[in-house]
Amino acid sequence: xxxxxxxxxxxxxxxxxxxxxxxxxxxxxxxxxxxxxxxxxxxxxxxxxxxxxxxxxxxxxxxxxxxxxxxxxxxxxxxxxxxxxxxxxxxxxxxxxxxxxxxxxxxxxxxxxxxxxxxxxxxxxxxx
Numbered sequence: 001x002x003x004x005x006x007x008x009x010x011x012x013x014x015x016x017x018x019x020x021x022x023x024x025x026x027x028x029x030x031x032x033x034x035x036x037x038x039x040x041x042x043x044x045x046x047x048x049x050x051x052x053x054x055x056x057x058x059x060x061x062x063x064x065x066x067x068x069x070x071x072x073x074x075x076x077x078x079x080x081x082x083x084x085x086x087x088x089x090x091x092x093x094x095x096x097x098x099x100x101x102x103x104x105x106x107x108x109x110x111x112x113x114x115x116x117x118x119x120x121x122x123x124x125x126x127x128x
């Protein structure tokens with residue numbers, strides 16, 4: 001297990017993390033420190049615990065908003081997939097109808113060809 005030291009509100013904290021996650025943990029701590037610094041600049045010295053709790057609530061609020069947006073995007077994506085599936089099914093039906101129509105026309109042409117080739121060659125001249 002790796003160890004990393006992060007700084008929040010000017011205080012160093014030694015933390016353990018999975019190997020390879022050190023930079024990620026430092027980045028998270030830096031982002032959290034930005035919340036703490038922002039709150040301190042707004043409210044001044046109101047106590048470390050209160051500032052930390054307020055920063056934690058701000059992070060949770062942001063997380064809640066992101067979860068709401070993700071859920072909204074998932075609903076939108078489901079609607080788009082449903083529309084795509086409906087369109088695909090419609091296209092398949094049209095393709096099947098087109099294929100059946102082409103097959104029917106081909107059969108008609110074959111029938112006409114058979115009739116024309118079955119006539120004696122002199123019949124066509126007599127009819128003219």
